[in-house]
Amino acid sequence: MPDNFAQDSVGLVTPQTFHFDEPLILACGRTLQSYDLIVETYGELNPQKTNAVLICHALSGHHHAAGFHHADDKKPGWWDAYIGPGKPLDTNKFFIVSLNNLGGCHGSTGPTSIDPDSGKPYGANFPNLRVRDWVHSQARLMERFGIKQWAAVVGGSLGGMQAMRWSLEYPDRVRHCVVIASAMKLTAQNIAFNETARRAIMTDHNYNDGDYLQHQTLPQEGLSIARMIGHITYLSDDGMGQKFGRELRSGSFAQGIEEPVEFQIQSYLRYQGENFSKSFDANTYILMTRALDYFDLAREYNDDAAQAFRQAQSKFLVISFTSDWRFAPERSREIINALMKADRDVVYAEIESPYGHDAFLVPQQVRYWDLLTTYMQKIEVSC
Numbered sequence: 001m002p003d004n005f006a007q008d009s010v011g012l013v014t015p016q017t018f019h020f021d022e023p024l025i026l027a028c029g030r031t032l033q034s035y036d037l038i039v040e041t042y043g044e045l046n047p048q049k050t051n052a053v054l055i056c057h058a059l060s061g062h063h064h065a066a067g068f069h070h071a072d073d074k075k076p077g078w079w080d081a082y083i084g085p086g087k088p089l090d091t092n093k094f095f096i097v098s099l100n101n102l103g104g105c106h107g108s109t110g111p112t113s114i115d116p117d118s119g120k121p122y123g124a125n126f127p128n129l130r131v132r133d134w135v136h137s138q139a140r141l142m143e144r145f146g147i148k149q150w151a152a153v154v155g156g157s158l159g160g161m162q163a164m165r166w167s168l169e170y171p172d173r174v175r176h177c178v179v180i181a182s183a184m185k186l187t188a189q190n191i192a193f194n195e196t197a198r199r200a201i202m203t204d205h206n207y208n209d210g211d212y213l214q215h216q217t218l219p220q221e222g223l224s225i226a227r228m229i230g231h232i233t234y235l236s237d238d239g240m241g242q243k244f245g246r247e248l249r250s251g252s253f254a255q256g257i258e259e260p261v262e263f264q265i266q267s268y269l270r271y272q273g274e275n276f277s278k279s280f281d282a283n284t285y286i287l288m289t290r291a292l293d294y295f296d297l298a299r300e301y302n303d304d305a306a307q308a309f310r311q312a313q314s315k316f317l318v319i320s321f322t323s324d325w326r327f328a329p330e331r332s333r334e335i336i337n338a339l340m341k342a343d344r345d346v347v348y349a350e351i352e353s354p355y356g357h358d359a360f361l362v363p364q365q366v367r368y369w370d371l372l373t374t375y376m377q378k379i380e381v382s383c
Contacts, residue, residue, distance in 0.1 A: 010066045018141060024102075024133070026133050027130040032109065036109050037100070040098050042066050066080045156182065161292075174313070177316045190292070223280065306342040
């Protein structure tokens with residue numbers, strides 16, 4: 001490991017691309033004849049192949065969850081604080097698998113990929129996806145590694161929805177299901193935020209009905225606004241107040257001063273939106289938010305969540321954060337109530353945090369760290 005990396009880092013990591021030629025029939029009725037998944041792994045798979053943990057990413061996540069891509073890399077993976085030697089997801093114990101989901105824009109087959117039928121980028125013609133489609137593709141990836149059962153499937157937000165879906169679709173392949181800051185379905189308010197963000201993208205004059213790559217344009221303004229909308233919902237009111245308050249970046253309220261007033265929070269949101277619009281695909285953002293909207297764990301179980309969870313065989317850890325209003329603790333308690341009614345084994349914790357929905361990504365939260373560490377330490381990998 002290079003000297004400039006901490007001893008608790010997984011160090012340098014190299015993504016792998018897995019190609020699948022077996023057609024994947026999607027929930028929408030369309031079929032992907034072939035597809036790629038880009039994957040990173042951390043730690044070593046034991047001889048019995050019983051120590052594998054799947055990390056499912058959230059809306060704007062990807063395969064790069066930990067470590068660095070080159071010696072001068074300044075930005076580690078998105079969950080680097082929690083993956084590595086001695087960390088909650090301890091790579092001395094576990095073999096961690098992290099992938100970019102289908103429909104993503106970081107190497108897996110998605111809207112920016114070439115449609116073999118047209119020879120052009122899929123664009124808006126890429127199939128609508130459901131969470132179960134990701135789970136089925138992940139099951140095929142699991143088979144490539146020769147893994148019979150995950151020691152745990154772990155996810156936050158949209159990743160938590162995937163973890164729960166895993167427990168129902170492949171109950172004998174999951175020993176532990178870790179669901180962080182998630183829900184069994186979105187509230188109407190959440191769907192409204194997602195629709196507003198999508199409209200910002202789709203009304204951008206550079207969107208071109210989703211075929212912007214063919215027109216050599218990018219709906220950066222629309223995507224930037226969509227990200228700003230989303231980012232506001234990921235933070236808490238108290239958190240934003242503590243970080244920015246009503247501090248000015250420029251301008252003055254004094255009489256006779258004509259320079260426009262700009263608050264620090266305005267500058268911050270524009271910075272976040274502009275950066276995101278340069279690194280993420282607009283059609284992927286639309287696809288991912290629709291998958292969030294469509295998710296309803298109990299829909300095919302007569303809208304009875306307990307009946308749904310009776311299919312599961314895994315043990316559960318469910319975590320929520322007090323200041324998260326996008327996926328409020330009430331949503332996690334609904335999960336807990338259904339699991340208890342279904343007589344499933346479950347541990348629940350509501351963590352005091354000022355960081356809103358993004359709390360599951362933020363390092364240096366002692367109770368969150370300790371809880372996740374203690375739970376993961378108790379998982380048996382020698383069975």
